[in-house]
Amino acid sequence: MSEYVPNLREQLRERVxxxxxxxxxxxxxAVTGGNVSARLAAAEFLITPSALPYEQMRPADIVLIDAAGERLDGSLPPSSERRMHLAIYRKRPDIGGIVHTHSPYATALAVAGRRIPALLPEAVIAVGGDVPLAPYARPGTWELGETVAEYLAKRNAVLMEAHGLVAVGANVEAALETAIVVEETARIYWLALQVGTVRELDPAEVKAIIETHEPEIARE
Ligand SMILES: [Zn+2]
Known part of the structure; x- marks a missing residue:
C-alpha cells in the first residue's frame, strides 16, 4: 500500500x-473576520473562504483563485477581500503570504486615525519601521488593495483606517508572526499612552536596526 503524499497545492492549503x-x-x-492567503504560483493563490467560521475550517475549504480573483478550484466562495490580497501580491513579488486581522488594539488605533510608531526593536525588525496608517477605502474593492499596497512597498504591515491590519511575509507563517508582533506592539503603545509620554525610537537607530537585520528580513 503506497503512502499518500500530498502535492504542493494540498500542503499549502493545510498551511493556510x-x-x-x-x-x-x-x-x-472573531468568528469569520479577517482572511489569510498564500501564493502558490505566479498567478495562483490560495485564500480562506468567505463567511466560514474558523473553528469549522478544513484544508479542503481553502479556495484556489487566479490573479483576477476568479475561483479555479474549491466549493466555497473566496474571501470578499481577495482583491486586496491580489493587489498586494502584484506590488510585492517577494512575498508569499498575507494575513488580514481586526485585532483589537491595532484596529482601535486605525479607528482613531493613528499609526503605530517605531517603539520596539523587535517590531522594527518584523515590520521594517513604524506601522503606517493607510487612508480609508471601501472593503472588498481593488482601490483598497491599491491604497494598502502603496504603504506595503517598504513595510511588512499597515493599518487600514476604520478597518484593521494587514501583515505580509515571505510565507503565510511569517505574515501571521508579524500580525501577532504588531498587535502586541499596539497593546504596549496603548498601555504606554496611559503612563505618559511615549518615546519613539530615534530614526537613526531605526535605520541601523533595519540595516543590521536586512539580510535576515530578506531571507525570511
Ligand atoms: Zn477586514
Missing part, C-alpha cells in the same frame, strides 16, 4: 488553514 485557525485562536479576529 492552520494559520487561519491560529489567527483566530490568538484572538486577532
Amino acid at each position: 488553514c492552520r494559520a487561519a485557525k491560529e489567527m483566530h485562536a490568538s484572538k486577532l479576529v
Whole structure:
C-alpha cells in the first residue's frame, strides 16, 4: 500500500488553514473576520473562504483563485477581500503570504486615525519601521488593495483606517508572526499612552536596526 503524499497545492492549503485557525485562536479576529492567503504560483493563490467560521475550517475549504480573483478550484466562495490580497501580491513579488486581522488594539488605533510608531526593536525588525496608517477605502474593492499596497512597498504591515491590519511575509507563517508582533506592539503603545509620554525610537537607530537585520528580513 503506497503512502499518500500530498502535492504542493494540498500542503499549502493545510498551511493556510492552520494559520487561519491560529489567527483566530490568538484572538486577532472573531468568528469569520479577517482572511489569510498564500501564493502558490505566479498567478495562483490560495485564500480562506468567505463567511466560514474558523473553528469549522478544513484544508479542503481553502479556495484556489487566479490573479483576477476568479475561483479555479474549491466549493466555497473566496474571501470578499481577495482583491486586496491580489493587489498586494502584484506590488510585492517577494512575498508569499498575507494575513488580514481586526485585532483589537491595532484596529482601535486605525479607528482613531493613528499609526503605530517605531517603539520596539523587535517590531522594527518584523515590520521594517513604524506601522503606517493607510487612508480609508471601501472593503472588498481593488482601490483598497491599491491604497494598502502603496504603504506595503517598504513595510511588512499597515493599518487600514476604520478597518484593521494587514501583515505580509515571505510565507503565510511569517505574515501571521508579524500580525501577532504588531498587535502586541499596539497593546504596549496603548498601555504606554496611559503612563505618559511615549518615546519613539530615534530614526537613526531605526535605520541601523533595519540595516543590521536586512539580510535576515530578506531571507525570511
Ligand atoms: Zn477586514
